[in-house]
Amino acid sequence: MNISELTISQLRSAYTAGDITPVEALRALAGEIDARDPGIGAYLSYDLDRALVDAQSADLSQPLGGIPILLKDLISAKGHPLSCASKFLENTYTAPYDATVVRKLREAGAIPFGRANMDEFAMGSTNENSAIKLCRNPHDLERVPGGSSGGSAAAVAANLAIASLGSDTGGSIRQPASHCGVVGLKPSYGRVSRYGLAAFASSLDQCGPITKTVADTARLLEVIAGGCDYDSTCISTPVPRYSEEIGKDITGLRIGLPTEYFAEGLDPAIRERIESAMKTMESLGATIIPVSLPHTEYVVAIYYIIATAEASSNLARIDGVRYGRRAEASDLTELYEKSRGEGFGSEVKRRILFGTHVLSSGYYDAYYLRAQKARTLIRQDFESAFSRVDLIAAPVSPTPPVKIGEAEADPLRMYLADIYTISANLTGICALSVPCGTVSVEGKPLPVGLQLLGKPFGEVELLRAAHAYEQARG
Ligand code: GLN
Secondary structure, three states, rough: OHHHHHHHHHHHHHOOOOOOOHHHHHHHHHHHHHHHHHHOOOEEEEHHHHHOOOOOOOOOOOOOOOOOOEEEEOOOOOOOOOOOOOOOOOOOEEOOOOHHHHHHHHHHHOOOEEOOOOOOHHHHOOOOOOOOOEEEOOEEEEEEOOOHHHHHHHHOOOOOEEEEEEOOOOOOHHHHHHHHHHHEEOOOOOOOOOOEEEEOOOOOOEEEEEHHHHHHHHHHHHHEEEEOOOOOOOOOOOOOOHHHHHOOOOOOOOOEEEHHHHHOOOOOOHHHOOOOOHHHHHHHOOOOEOOOOHHHHHHHHHHHHHHHHHHHEEEEOOOOOOOOOOOOOOOOOHHHHHHHHHHHHHHHHHHHHHHHHHHOOOOHHHHHHHHHHHHHHHHHHHHHHHHOOOOOOOOOOOOOOOOOOOOOHHHHHHOOOOOHHHHHHHHHOOOEEEEEEEEEEOOOOEEEEEEEEEEEOOOOHHHHHHHHHHHHHH
């Protein structure tokens, strides 16, 4: 039995059957990581000794008893390093407390194990903005795994993790899940606490699972979801038993297909995969209905104004005084400037500059305020679509993963590639990526994800449809 290939459900069964203990599982997993991760780069670090202590006392009767969970390196776990894949925090910052999601994982018996590579401060779509190291796509080592939760997705896809958590501000769970051929869910805004996650854009950020199966995503979500005293945006609506709800059939489900998403710019082979997935959905009893999201052409502009504005404000705290690396300087201004100048990578600097500009007096009304108003139009587009359908289906990314190095020359092209994912963040709805086959690129099969988008707090229907599709595809 190769432990690292197992799903959460399978590893739990192996524990219950007495085939293996959590200590043995962690040792085996660490062996796999040591042997194979140097060729991939999904892990920034792991601490086996600490995890073994947790494993010795693991309560196997708990829902995630003894299950190791990989964390994106912006999620605080007490005593573990947290770098956001930035030189600023690398080797200098240790999390002083558990994020709420980590506390909930521990209460459910899980073992936080490993820090996943990512784009610096979660800004990017290829993981190439990691200031620490490159992460490769396990399906084609010449290509990117997607981002920003690239390490979380690559590790699960390469069987170097049982399951992981990522964060999604504009697609950072779904897009790497799609590129790596695994399942990734961005929960509805307010479904999962963000307390203890390094903030990128606070009105968009959500934390969610990246797993091998929809059932595992359901299982993880029911553990991490729910109200939180330390995150006022987190809503305490009761958490459904997602893992028990997903098995029901989807006869009568109405799935909307946005006409605007199937226009120019979408790779024809990806389009064909989505269309074929819709045939499968129809065979399961769903009805496919065309819907319109008329303001789609504005979402990238809206997102990059709001996300950078919020990021420039959130990252003001990374100033060389309170967190991380501190430069040698003769006065305070020089200390800020040198620390930030040396500590942040170029994409983070670009976003801080852009965000500061759109918030500056004289430009605030023209950019930030306008973007917030336009954001309402996007929400209305979705409200109107959801008055006619239960779920929306879409691509995740317009293209397969690019080659390493290809994106650098053209950041705008990468921003535009977020077109299908960012609306879910702007509107706060839930959305996931589930594998829907492969496309052949230069002779290599590369995974493609089907995106399903659900109403706010509509995770039960979303996961049920994804599960039915996954089972039908086999
Ligand atoms: N690619 C998007 C960006 O760079 C999304 C990032 C994210 O979701 N964290 O902003």
